[in-house]
Amino acid sequence: MSMSPPTAQLRVKKHLTSSILLWVRTDQPRQTGLDYWKGPHSGIISATPGLEEYRQIHLAEHNPGLWPVTDGVETSIPDNRKIDGVAEVTFQSALAPLHGRKQTQLAYADEINVFRRTLLHAGPPNSSRWYDVAGPGETVGARALVYLRRRDGVGAGEFRKFVKTQLVPALAGTGVLKELRTQTFLPWVEKLWDTPNVAHDNPHDQHFHASLVLGFNDTASRAAFFTSDVIEELSSRLTPFASAIHAYDVTAALTYVKNGDILPHYEE
Template structure:
């Protein structure tokens, strides 16, 4: 297995506005909003993952692992950004004003998550349009588990296992502690209680 490429990345679970028809909101996100985001400099990739409103929750239930996502917390998709470099990532918030202002046109809630420098891993060559079905697995670090141990588990155990199993468009991320300051969009909710925060 070739070594994965380290990346500095940003991922935002998003909830579409409830007062817009779903197809209208998805069309705006994929069209006008994507065009604004795509104009940002120094991006290696900007991808949207639109989730099915019904197709979710494959992970089997367990007495020790919470796997059921409450209806109120089922997001409509994620926006994923891979920066050209760590330096580009540090300068990006100053350039995102137009993106931030446009988010209120389509989103009700946005929860921006950012990796540390090199906190992402790309195990395959990048976005593969031939992949017909995608699964996103979000993990939350258990209290009492160190961030370092969790990152090692994700990058050294889960990533290689999924790659060996044949994942065709595979990437793993571990995020810095969540802060609403990472994604300060006006007119959009950023509420994210501690017990719901994603660590990967």
């Protein structure tokens, strides 16, 4: 597995995406909450006008952190902040969120049925980027979701530039990824998603500033990636910019709205 940069310019699609980090209720079985999210709650979100895509990312219950120990970086995911899932909501335009306000109110009211904490991370238009890294006929059989926390003293613009111009080419250059999506976030504001009866506590030292979705052929390829020498070089590039790298094992990525259309059944 090499780290040579891709020889051709990466093709990329730029989007407006919001990600909602989710923690299911603990007063009922975890799977009960995940099933409700997959079922009744997904129908509410899917019906929101102006969506380009709606995808649920389900995370494994046992998630200590896939990224190996790195000096000066938090790679072990704290149990009390371990995420259960993420809702990826991609809009057709910058005005689309305004058209979906009525449906959003229904989502607000329904959250208490399944979640105990929700945190919305938003970015400006075009800050969500989907890179074309898969070859013809290649599919994704396993994924990892990585959250990055910007190191104190690193500016937001400097951090975004690093993700775009250094980290993405390095990841693509490994040649093993079948999916690569990145998001860089605006400063977190609770009022953007202040749903009733659900916690939104997010201490400043726990904020995230970017996320990566990494897709692989299968779980063996994913395991090989995180135990390979390439991780050492990636870590050396990340350490000056990131104080935390939380890499989650993804158990499912379920798409409910695709290319602006509500699917009759989610796609995996």
